[in-house]
Amino acid sequence: MSDVNRIKERINFCIKGELWEQIPKFFEELHPADIAEIINHAPASSYKQLFEMLGDEIKPDVLAELDDKVEADILDELTDEEISDIVEEMAPDDAADVLGELEDEQREDILGLMEEEESDEVRELLQYDEETAGGIMTPDFVAVQADMTAAEATDFIGSLDLDEPVYYAYVVDSKGRLTGWIQLWELLKHGNRNQTLADLAESETISVHTDADQEEVARLASKYDLSALPVLDWQHKLVGRITMDDIMDVMEDEASEDIFKLAGSSESELEYTSALHASKSRLPWLLITLTTGFFSVLLLNSYHAYLSFSHAIILGAFVPVILAMGGNTGIQSSTLVIRGIALGTAHTKNIPKILLHEITAGAIMGAICGIVFGLYALFVIGREETAFGPPYLALTVGSALFSAMAFAAVFGAVVPVILNRMRIDPAVASGPFVTSSNDILALLIYYGVTFLMISLRS
CATH class of the missing domain: 3.10.580.10 (CBS-domain)
Known part of the structure; x- marks a missing residue:
C-alpha cells in the first residue's frame, strides 16, 4: 500500500473517531486532489470542519477539485468575504465555475469584493455558457x-x-x-x-x-x-x-x-441520496416503457384471439426469448452508433456503410441464434405432445428470431442517426425508445411468421 493510501486511511480513521486535532498534520502531506477526495467521501456534517483545517494557500486548489454538491454545501457555510479571498487565488476558469453556481446577487457581491483585475477576468468568462469553449477556457495564455x-x-x-x-x-x-x-x-x-x-x-x-x-x-x-x-x-x-x-x-x-x-437517469443522482429525487429522474423513461408495454399486451391479446388455446400456449412460451434477443441486439447496435456520433466518426457519408454493417451483423447473429433456437424447439420442446408439429415449431421460432434480430440491428442503428439529424440527443432517447419499440416490432414479426407458418401447414 502506498504512503498516500496509508495517510488517507489514518485521516478516515480520525474522522470516524472524531480525532479532529490529528487531521491537519496529515493534510499537509497530501495533494489537493487527494484531500478533495477525502472530503467528498466524508459525512456531510464534517465538510465545513475539514475544509477549515486547510491552510489558506491550499483551499483554492481543494475547492476546485470538490464534487459540485460538496462544494455547494461548503460555500453555503462561508461568508462572501471568505469566498472572495478563496476565488481570487483560483485560476480564472475555476473561479468562474465556482461563482457560476451561486445566485446572481451573491455572485455580484463577491465579484465586488475581489480585486478589479481578477473580477474582470471572471466576469468575462461568466458571459459564456458553461458547456462551451468560452465557459471552460482560461484567459491565462502567452x-x-x-x-x-x-x-x-x-x-x-x-x-x-x-x-x-x-x-x-x-x-x-x-x-x-x-x-x-x-x-x-x-x-x-x-x-x-x-x-x-x-x-x-x-x-x-x-x-x-x-x-x-x-x-x-x-x-x-x-x-x-x-x-x-x-x-x-x-x-x-x-x-x-x-x-x-x-x-x-x-x-x-x-x-x-x-x-x-x-440508462434513462441523470448524473444528479450521484449528488442526492433522496429516493424521491432518484424516482423523479428515472420515472419518465420507465413510464414511456410501460406505455409501450400496454401495446404489447394488446398485441398478444389480439393474436391469441386468432389462435387455438394449444397453439397460444406453446407459442407464448417463446415470446420472452424473442423479445429479449431483439431488444439486446437493438441496444448493441444503437450503442455503437451513438459512440460513433459522439466521436464524430458517424458522418452522413458513412451512414450507408454503417447501416450495411449492421444489417450484415444482425443477419449473421440472427441466423446463428435462430438455428440454435430452432434446434432447441425441435429436439427439446418437440419431444412433448404439442398441437404445433415439431418441424413447424422449430422453423417458426427460428425464422422469427432471425427476423427479429436482423431487424433490431438495423432499427437500433437507424434511430440514433434520425434523432441526431432532428437535433435530439440520441443518448437520451435511444435506449428506452429502441428497447420499447423493438418489443412491439419483435411481437409483430413473431406472430407474423407464426400465421404464415400456420397457413402454409394448413
Missing part, C-alpha cells in the same frame, strides 16, 4: 507579436509572472488575431534569435470559437493529440486557451452523461 524576433520574444516571456509552466506561445498580429504558434525550444535556438516569429511560427493552428460545444473541443483535442486549444472570438482574436486538465474533465463529464442517459 501571446507574442508576429513581428518580434526570437530573442525579443524570449525576453518578453521571461519577464512574465506565470503561475503555470509554458511550453509554447501563440503568435498574434497587431490586432490580437491568431496567426500561429511556436514552441519555446525554437525560440532558444541560437540560429533563430534574429529571425521574426512570422517566419518561425507554425501557421497550421487548430483552434475553436468561444461558442463551440465542449464535446467538440474534447473531440478535436483527442483527434489531433493536443495538450491545449486556443480559443478565438468571432473577430478571430485570441481570447483564451483550454488546457488538458479541462479537456479531460470534459471527456469524463460527457462520458458519464451519456452513460446516465442511456
Whole structure:
C-alpha cells in the first residue's frame, strides 16, 4: 500500500473517531486532489470542519477539485468575504465555475469584493455558457507579436509572472488575431534569435470559437493529440486557451452523461441520496416503457384471439426469448452508433456503410441464434405432445428470431442517426425508445411468421 493510501486511511480513521486535532498534520502531506477526495467521501456534517483545517494557500486548489454538491454545501457555510479571498487565488476558469453556481446577487457581491483585475477576468468568462469553449477556457495564455524576433520574444516571456509552466506561445498580429504558434525550444535556438516569429511560427493552428460545444473541443483535442486549444472570438482574436486538465474533465463529464442517459437517469443522482429525487429522474423513461408495454399486451391479446388455446400456449412460451434477443441486439447496435456520433466518426457519408454493417451483423447473429433456437424447439420442446408439429415449431421460432434480430440491428442503428439529424440527443432517447419499440416490432414479426407458418401447414 502506498504512503498516500496509508495517510488517507489514518485521516478516515480520525474522522470516524472524531480525532479532529490529528487531521491537519496529515493534510499537509497530501495533494489537493487527494484531500478533495477525502472530503467528498466524508459525512456531510464534517465538510465545513475539514475544509477549515486547510491552510489558506491550499483551499483554492481543494475547492476546485470538490464534487459540485460538496462544494455547494461548503460555500453555503462561508461568508462572501471568505469566498472572495478563496476565488481570487483560483485560476480564472475555476473561479468562474465556482461563482457560476451561486445566485446572481451573491455572485455580484463577491465579484465586488475581489480585486478589479481578477473580477474582470471572471466576469468575462461568466458571459459564456458553461458547456462551451468560452465557459471552460482560461484567459491565462502567452501571446507574442508576429513581428518580434526570437530573442525579443524570449525576453518578453521571461519577464512574465506565470503561475503555470509554458511550453509554447501563440503568435498574434497587431490586432490580437491568431496567426500561429511556436514552441519555446525554437525560440532558444541560437540560429533563430534574429529571425521574426512570422517566419518561425507554425501557421497550421487548430483552434475553436468561444461558442463551440465542449464535446467538440474534447473531440478535436483527442483527434489531433493536443495538450491545449486556443480559443478565438468571432473577430478571430485570441481570447483564451483550454488546457488538458479541462479537456479531460470534459471527456469524463460527457462520458458519464451519456452513460446516465442511456440508462434513462441523470448524473444528479450521484449528488442526492433522496429516493424521491432518484424516482423523479428515472420515472419518465420507465413510464414511456410501460406505455409501450400496454401495446404489447394488446398485441398478444389480439393474436391469441386468432389462435387455438394449444397453439397460444406453446407459442407464448417463446415470446420472452424473442423479445429479449431483439431488444439486446437493438441496444448493441444503437450503442455503437451513438459512440460513433459522439466521436464524430458517424458522418452522413458513412451512414450507408454503417447501416450495411449492421444489417450484415444482425443477419449473421440472427441466423446463428435462430438455428440454435430452432434446434432447441425441435429436439427439446418437440419431444412433448404439442398441437404445433415439431418441424413447424422449430422453423417458426427460428425464422422469427432471425427476423427479429436482423431487424433490431438495423432499427437500433437507424434511430440514433434520425434523432441526431432532428437535433435530439440520441443518448437520451435511444435506449428506452429502441428497447420499447423493438418489443412491439419483435411481437409483430413473431406472430407474423407464426400465421404464415400456420397457413402454409394448413
